[in-house]
Amino acid sequence: MPLAYWCVLFAALLPYALAKYAKSGAPSDNRYPREDYDNLPPKHRRAYAAHQNALESFPFFAAAVLIAVTMGAPPAMVNLLAALYILLRVAHALLYVFNRPPLRSAVFAAAMAVNVVIFVLPAFR
Numbered sequence: 001m002p003l004a005y006w007c008v009l010f011a012a013l014l015p016y017a018l019a020k021y022a023k024s025g026a027p028s029d030n031r032y033p034r035e036d037y038d039n040l041p042p043k044h045r046r047a048y049a050a051h052q053n054a055l056e057s058f059p060f061f062a063a064a065v066l067i068a069v070t071m072g073a074p075p076a077m078v079n080l081l082a083a084l085y086i087l088l089r090v091a092h093a094l095l096y097v098f099n100r101p102p103l104r105s106a107v108f109a110a111a112m113a114v115n116v117v118i119f120v121l122p123a124f125r
Helices: 003-023 033-039 042-070 075-097 101-124
Strands: none
Touching: 003 033, 003 042, 003 075, 042 075, 042 101, 075 101
16 A cells, blocks of 8 residues: 555544644533533644644545546655655644744645645646
């Protein structure tokens, strides 16, 4: 299985790790789990925002990888770019949690650019 597919799995699980960290900031009531986030300390609220952003960005990444692999893009390039995307998304989450907005936005843009490159790779084979 290509490394890029493992990166898709990692990207799918990353939001849940962020949510787990976010929820560790306050007592939780599983009957109304989404209402707990209003009572979190700022760092944990930012982790929840990073969780939401990771969920929002995942479909494009998964689709880009699947399209690139099935349309015959060079596997080594797809793997490299998928790994780079994961590194950027982890950096984005950390920058979100530690409140570094300008750098976070730059890393978000870089990850989006990597995603676009993955998506269009088959057009240049």
